[in-house]
Amino acid sequence: MYCIKKIIDDLFWVGGSDRRLALFENAYPIPRGIAYNSYVLLDEKTVLFDTVDRAISGQFIENVEAVLGGRNLDYIFVNHMEPDHCATLGEMVRRYPDVKVVCNAKTVPIINQFYEFGVDDRAVIVKEGDTFSTGKHNFTFYMAPMVHWPEVMVTYDATDKILFSADAFGTFGAMNGNIFADELNFEREWLDDSRRYYSNIVGKYGVNTQALLKKVADLDIQLLCPLHGPVWRSDICWYMDKYCTWSSYEPEEQAVMIAYGSIYGNTENAANILACRLAERGIRNIVMYDVSVTHPSYIISEAFRCSHLVFASATYNAGIFSNMEHLLMDMKAHNVQNRTVALIENGTWGVMAAKKMTEIISGMKNMTILDQTITVKSSLKEDQLSEIAALANTIADSMSK
Known part of the structure; x- marks a missing residue:
């Protein structure tokens, strides 16, 4: 049975959580599990923002089908091609054979390394600053290389002021029904996991993270949708300030x-x-x-x-x-x-x-x-x-x- 969450009227969270996994990337202990976020937009054209890890593929597919309600899937936006976000990409292409994959040029060879479905004839290649319309919604793409893979990009929905931020602003920890940061005591119960996620997963690439922060600094961001952890709809500046401190390698506290x-x-x-x-x-x-x-x-x-x-x-x-x-x-x-x-x-x-x-x-x-x-x-x-x-x-x- 599906488990979906409405974010706004036409955008839905279709991800899931894994509480059985002991080591993230087979390296980092995650005693509170991990969430894999994916989102479906129901516009004139339908969009799936990234996929999920194979561990929750059954739940994910049921979620996507429930939101689509019999509609076809028109586009998959691939912001990040790491297996915890792309392991079910091939299955989605098989289920929706007419789907187009929106990604940047660096993503295509990585898709071909993981899969044999041949992405070249279905890829819609975007580059820095390109815009893309699905009807009501208008998107702009910003490249974020080495945050924390070379092909990473983020997608900004100018219509509803949403930033789909890939692995940036993510955190360790499974979701427990509440998917919004303002529903949680984030500073007390999640900040340590967020810092540990950033410092160990992205931390080497502070210069690249700073570059991304500068690119999005002037955007009006009302919703922040990362690929791990809670969705942000308030106090976004506070959380971005944490990323600014960590990525500049300045101490957070004396x-x-x-x-x-x-x-x-x-x-x-x-x-x-x-x-x-x-x-x-x-x-x-x-x-x-x-x-x-x-x-x-x-x-x-x-x-x-x-x-x-x-x-x-x-x-x-x-x-x-x-x-x-x-x-x-x-x-x-x-x-x-x-x-x-x-x-x-x-x-x-x-x-x-x-x-x-x-x-x-x-x-x-x-x-x-x-x-x-x-x-x-x-x-x-x-x-x-x-x-x-x-x-x-x-x-x-x-x-x-």
Whole structure:
């Protein structure tokens, strides 16, 4: 049985949610599931905006058929050709053999890589600034390469002031009946997943995201329809401001995140003592993560949020503790920059963790590494507590500047 939601009079949400999937892109934990959004417009010509992942194909097809109510499907607008949004494209072409596929030139070869139905003779190629009418509705297309694939575009409906934004402005999390952001406590219950989605899926491409934000800055956007997560019909500027902050790599908050890699607990102890000294200096809402327990995607998300980062690592095989090294390399790959960093290292012999961490962090842009590295030899000693306190003072002082 179908499950559809009316967005406005002639536009319907026909997507669905997957609460069984454990890893998005087989990489990122999604304990709250994921939503796949697709939309149908009933104009003089009918339009399907993207498709969905194969996991919810049955629900999706029933939804589309219910909205069309026996009408033919005239167009599929393909804003993004990643499989979680195109896995059912071939099935829709099979069911509606006369359908035209509206896409840009970079999309065509990708469709042909995934499918054998031969898109060339049914493709309607659009480019930057092109317009397209389906009757009452008039659309304009804006290319958004590397947000986060090279073929991505967004589609703006000038009639009803709707931006179909592809993967931009998406978030992890399944829909639970309420599909509009204003029906949810988004800031409390969804913002962390939205930040983690952006920082890990799109985060490397901040320059490209900034370019897209500039393209749509002057548009009157009354509805924001992403391919994952809630639909926005209010507070759109607030949400776009979050994207502006994240994509410019500026910290969202003056806050401290401490990530530690500890083998027998001594490095963790040093990190805990630093956290206590920071709290005594009035630093609030300090967050701490064990890199062996917490998936890197959560810590990367916090690195996008926080202004100050502390990494405490045991030395392992004359280098960085392996899970800490993985985190730092992942942070570098996701283009984390413009942060203040403090380091704590530990080792019984051949202490090398700070040197190796510095080498990775120095390869990131505009990272200020504080001079006061704490070196622990096996376990923290009484006479080193003053060093911890001094480091806490330096961090706190740098936050007030």
